[in-house]
Amino acid sequence: MSVDKIWVLAEVTDGAPITTSLELITAARSLGGTVEAVAYGDDTASVAAALGAYGVTTVHDVGDLAGSLPGVPVAASIAAAVEAGNGPGAILFPATYDGRDIAGRLSVKLDRPVLTNVVDLTEADGGLVSQHAIFGGTQVLSARFTGEGPQIFVVRAKSFAAEPSGGAAAEVVAAPAPDTGASNAAKIVSRHVEERTGPKLDEADVVVSGGRGLGDKDQYVLIEELATLLKGAPGASRAIVDAGWVPYSHQVGQTGKTVKPTVYLACGISGATQHMVGMKNSKNIVAINKDQDAPIFSVADLGIVGDVHKVLPQLIEALKARS
Amino acid sequence: MQAMNVVVCVKQIPDPAAPPALDPGTKNLVRAGKLILDDSDAYGVEMALQLADAAGGGEVTLVSMAPNGETSGLRTALAMGAAKAILISDESLAGTDALGTAKVLAAAIKRAEPDLILAATESSDGYTGTTPVQVAELLGLPSVTFAKKVEVNGDSVKVERQTEAGYDEVECPLPALVTVTAGVVEPRYPSFKGIMAAKSKPVDTLTVADLGIAADQVGAVGARQEVTDVAEAEARSAGEIVTDEGEGYARIIEFLEQLKVL
Ligand SMILES: Cc1cc2nc3c(=O)[nH]c(=O)nc-3n(C[C@H](O)[C@H](O)[C@H](O)COP(=O)(O)OP(=O)(O)OC[C@H]3O[C@@H](n4cnc5c(N)ncnc54)[C@H](O)[C@@H]3O)c2cc1C
Ligand SMILES: Cc1cc2nc3c(=O)[nH]c(=O)nc-3n(C[C@H](O)[C@H](O)[C@H](O)COP(=O)(O)OP(=O)(O)OC[C@H]3O[C@@H](n4cnc5c(N)ncnc54)[C@H](O)[C@@H]3O)c2cc1C
Numbered sequence: 001m002s003v004d005k006i007w008v009l010a011e012v013t014d015g016a017p018i019t020t021s022l023e024l025i026t027a028a029r030s031l032g033g034t035v036e037a038v039a040y041g042d043d044t045a046s047v048a049a050a051l052g053a054y055g056v057t058t059v060h061d062v063g064d065l066a067g068s069l070p071g072v073p074v075a076a077s078i079a080a081a082v083e084a085g086n087g088p089g090a091i092l093f094p095a096t097y098d099g100r101d102i103a104g105r106l107s108v109k110l111d112r113p114v115l116t117n118v119v120d121l122t123e124a125d126g127g128l129v130s131q132h133a134i135f136g137g138t139q140v141l142s143a144r145f146t147g148e149g150p151q152i153f154v155v156r157a158k159s160f161a162a163e164p165s166g167g168a169a170a171e172v173v174a175a176p177a178p179d180t181g182a183s184n185a186a187k188i189v190s191r192h193v194e195e196r197t198g199p200k201l202d203e204a205d206v207v208v209s210g211g212r213g214l215g216d217k218d219q220y221v222l223i224e225e226l227a228t229l230l231k232g233a234p235g236a237s238r239a240i241v242d243a244g245w246v247p248y249s250h251q252v253g254q255t256g257k258t259v260k261p262t263v264y265l266a267c268g269i270s271g272a273t274q275h276m277v278g279m280k281n282s283k284n285i286v287a288i289n290k291d292q293d294a295p296i297f298s299v300a301d302l303g304i305v306g307d308v309h310k311v312l313p314q315l316i317e318a319l320k321a322r323s
Numbered sequence: 324m325q326a327m328n329v330v331v332c333v334k335q336i337p338d339p340a341a342p343p344a345l346d347p348g349t350k351n352l353v354r355a356g357k358l359i360l361d362d363s364d365a366y367g368v369e370m371a372l373q374l375a376d377a378a379g380g381g382e383v384t385l386v387s388m389a390p391n392g393e394t395s396g397l398r399t400a401l402a403m404g405a406a407k408a409i410l411i412s413d414e415s416l417a418g419t420d421a422l423g424t425a426k427v428l429a430a431a432i433k434r435a436e437p438d439l440i441l442a443a444t445e446s447s448d449g450y451t452g453t454t455p456v457q458v459a460e461l462l463g464l465p466s467v468t469f470a471k472k473v474e475v476n477g478d479s480v481k482v483e484r485q486t487e488a489g490y491d492e493v494e495c496p497l498p499a500l501v502t503v504t505a506g507v508v509e510p511r512y513p514s515f516k517g518i519m520a521a522k523s524k525p526v527d528t529l530t531v532a533d534l535g536i537a538a539d540q541v542g543a544v545g546a547r548q549e550v551t552d553v554a555e556a557e558a559r560s561a562g563e564i565v566t567d568e569g570e571g572y573a574r575i576i577e578f579l580e581q582l583k584v585l
Contacts, residue, residue, distance in 0.1 A: 013487065069484075069493065071456060071466065095452075097469050097486060104456030113422050113547050116451045129551060135343055140556050141350070147547030154453070185465040186495035194489035206584055230584065242506045248471070248485055255445065255505070263584055265575075280559055284582055286575060292564070299559045302578045306567025314572035322585075 003089035003128055003151070004033035007078070009099055010051055010059065012041050019203055020094035022054050022162035024155055028092060029055040029165060031123055036088065037170065040065055040074050048170045055165040060175040071101030072184040073177035078102075079109035080178050082150060090128055090151040092121075103154045115143055116154040128153070136254070136273020137280060157202050158260040158281070194247060199233050201250065206232030207261045207282070209252055210240060211275075213268020213289060213308055217245040222312040223267060229319040235259065237269045253278035268308045271296025288312070327381035327475065329371040330435050331405065332428055332442040332455065333364040335389040335396030339447055349543070350550035351418050352448060358389055360396035363443035365510035366503050368400045371441050373508060374475050382406045384435045388416060388427050394526055401521035402513030409435065413530045418543030421449070425457030427541060430534040433462065439480065440500040444469055459500040466500040467493050471507055 006028040010021045021037075028035040035055050039047065040062035048059055062077045081087050091106070093099040095117065107114045120131035124144075130153055132141045145151045201207065208230065210223035220240070227234040235257075236250040252259055254274040264282035269275060271287070271294055279285070280299050287300040288311050297303040304311055335358035337343065344353045360368075368383070375381040385400050385408040397408045409431045416427065432440055440459070445452035459466035471490060472483035478497050483490045485504060513521070531541055539545060565574050579585040 069467065071468075072460075075460075097484070100452050101456050101466070101468055104453035105460045107422050107453065108425070108457050108460035111422075113420050114451070114453050115548060116421070116453055124551075133556065134345075134553075138556055140554050141345075141550055142552040142554075143548055143550050145548050181463070182496075183460065183463050183465050186467050186493055186499065188491045189494050190492045191486070192483075192489040192492070196488075230579070238505075244506070247489075248504060248506075249487065249489075254450065263579065263582060284578075285559075286578065288567075288571070292566070297564055298561050300564070301562035302575065303562070303564040304567050304571040304575065305564060306571045310569075311567055311571045311575075314569075315575055318572055318576055319585075 003031065003149070005036065005088040006031060006033060007036050007038055007060070007088040007091045008056070009091070009093045009102060010037040010039040010047065010056070011094060011096060011098060012039060012044070012047055015043070015046060017047055017050055018094065018096070019162055020096065020157040023158070023160040024092040024094060025051070025054040025056055026163050027121055027160040031121060031128065036060065038062065038074065038078060038175070040070055045172050048172050052167045052170040053164045054162065055167050056170040059170045059172045061172050063174065063176050067187045068184050069101065069186045069188065070098045071105045072180045074102045075105035075109055076180045077175045077177040078106055081175060082110055087150050089149050090153065093152070093154045095154050095156045100154055103152055107152055110150070112147070112150065112152055113145065114152040114154060115145070118153050118155040119159045121153065121155070133277055137277035138273065156258050158258045194249065198228060198231065201233040201235055202257045202259055204233035205262045206230040206265070207235045207252070207259050208232055208265045208267065209235035209237065209269060210267050211237035211269030212239040214240070215309070219309070220245055222308070222316065225316050226265070226312060229316065229323070232261070237275050266296050267312060269296055270294050271299065325378065325477070327375055327378035327438045328384065328435065329375055329381065330384050330386055330432050330437040330440045331364065331367045331371045331400070332440070332458070333368065333385050333387050333396060333400050334361040334446045335359065335387055335393050336361045336446065336448040343448070345553060349418060350553060354390050358393045358396055360399040361443065361447050363445065363447050363505055364400070366505060366507050367441040367443055368403050368405060369508045369510040370473060370503055372404045374439065374473065378475060384409065384437065386428055386431050386435070388412070388424060390417065392528060397526060398521045399513065401524045402517040403511055404517060407524055408526045410526055410528045411531070411534065412528060415531055415538055415542045418546060419541045420546035420548060421451040421454045422457055423541040423545040425454050425461055426536055427531065427534065428454070429458045429461035430536055431529065432458065438497045439475065440498070442500065442502050444502045444504050455500055455502045464498055464500055465495050466502070467495055468502045470501050470503045473501055473503065473507070
């Protein structure tokens with residue numbers, strides 16, 4: 001059951017493929033065979049060079065979706081290719097809002113199962129084996145498909161490092177979606193972009209996250225200020241997202257983002273397994289917590305047993321004095 | 324205003340506070356003990372009750388697939404105010420994957436003829452996160468996932484859908500399926516009266532055969548995937564722990580300098 005052609009969903013934002021898609025393309029390259037991409041939007045041609053540079057030979061361009069949510073039309077386009085006999089052995093989706101929708105829709109259209117929350121993919125016995133972090137990342141489960149392909153995997157961000165291959169621009173082939181009728185009726189009427197200064201949470205070199213230990217919503221400015229001074233991104237535990245202190249887009253963990261920065265600073269975060277699964281692969285971890293028994297200290301390279309209301313203002317002052 | 328019928332998918336799961344375990348033989352999650360309502364679904368139940376209220380009436384029906392005829396979690400949701408429930412429980416469902424689960428849920432939901440179907444973006448125990456969209460595709464319905472705000476206006480639903488950069492405003496005609504994120508609404512606590520009333524609310528228990536689903540579509544056979552290995556993850560070891568006596572910040576700066584972040 002060797003897989004000689006792999007497709008990767010190339011999501012595009014701000015005119016460039018998202019990092020997770022590039023990570024998956026890099027992984028697909030090492031799993032052998034041809035790597036092709038599926039893309040959608042009004043200007044897919046402009047990313048053909050960027051995708052080619054990571055090893056994509058062909059981009060299947062679903063084209064402009066005219067306001068539809070991507071799930072239905074993109075899945076329909078892929079399903080049509082598979083039914084015509086031009087499909088791949090495996091399709092890798094980034095675990096994003098749209099990636100998950102498309103994978104789920106495709107799974108039904110093709111009547112194929114999906115493996116989600118994948119954190120690694122390897123080749124074994126001529127097939128693909130996926131790894132999944134379970135129970136808060138304390139155990140790693142391996143799984144594989146036993147039936148007919150194409151095999152559908154939904155892979156978490158930061159599971160692989162994105163590395164260019166130096167390939168030429170990919171060829172763009174039109175792959176418009178067939179009519180999908182009533183199921184395609186959800187339309188985007190307007191988009192709202194929250195203002196963000198500095199790097200994206202999952203691409204930042206430094207992440208400063210705050211938790212319930214901050215005490216109240218107003219104290220989150222300490223996190224934002226420190227993140228700005230370190231040219232990093234502010235993050236959060238779910239406790240303060242659920243409490244409405246910060247938007248969900250800040251959440252790190254099992255049900256939020258996976259981050260892997262050079263330094264992760266956890267401030268007033270206890271270190272629940274569901275939080276740690278999203279950050280414990282950071283290269284370095286610094287934790288500030290007033291409870292010396294907080295689980296976060298078990299993964300910290302540097303742990304400060306102290307009060308965030310004292311340590312953070314001092315740290316901010318000292319950094320300001322340097323700049 | 325017209326009455327609106329809402330189906331909420333509610334998963335009954337092992338208590339997340341108890342340490343989870345895999346069956347050493349089947350590698351499935353052990354679901355032997357008492358199951359409770361998944362917290363993630365309490366938001367869907369609350370949302371459904373509020374939307375039915377705002378529409379000026381209608382019924383909230385729960386749909387759940389769970390082993391051993393489990394109804395504890397359903398009773399909690401019925402006590403919150405849902406009118407009735409459909410439970411699919413069948414020994415042949417052990418080891419069912421997300422797609423198989425969706426086939427079962429979709430067949431049961433069809434019976435309720437809902438205007439709107441609500442589910443959570445992902446469950447707390449399996450968190451595959453694809454089941455609801457698979458249900459929508461099986462029913463040929465549109466879906467809007469990751470809703471942080473939901474409003475029904477006559478025969479369409481308006482959703483603020485979480486995105487990477489903020490949110491999209493999405494409009495969709497009914498019937499449709501919507502998945503809600505944690506925290507969209509504040510789930511009510513069941514009142515004493517609600518708890519008493521829940522005891523006599525109807526729970527229709529069905530088998531896979533009742534739904535007309537072939538046995539090979541569900542269970543471990545239908546899943547067409549297998550667990551090949553379970554291993555301990557590489558543990559990360561603790562480093563230096565310093566008690567702050569006014570100099571903690573300086574130690575952090577020193578550490579960041581070593582890493583050349585500063
Ligand atoms: C299915 C599921 C999914 C989940 N997904 C996620 C997820 O994606 N991300 C996530 O983060 N969580 C997730 N959680 C929630 C998780 O279990 C924890 O509840 C959450 O991470 C706790 O957040 P916290 O550390 O901010 O709060 P707490 O656990 O309340 O910790 C606060 C910490 O602050 C410390 N503290 C208090 N005051 C101070 C002070 N003045 N100075 C310094 N330290 C102080 C305390 O000692 C404590 O350790 C999930 C839970 C479930 C069940
Ligand atoms: C650690 C772990 C990893 C797994 N990985 C995979 C995988 O990669 N692929 C796969 O196919 N299966 C996987 N499974 C199996 C999967 O969890 C089950 O098939 C489950 O029945 C449905 O998936 P879910 O809970 O993950 O649903 P999700 O898709 O996360 O559920 C989203 C929502 O759908 C509704 N819903 C889901 N199940 C039910 C139900 N039984 N009754 C009522 N409403 C429901 C709820 O509203 C729920 O919040 C995994 C299980 C575990 C324990």
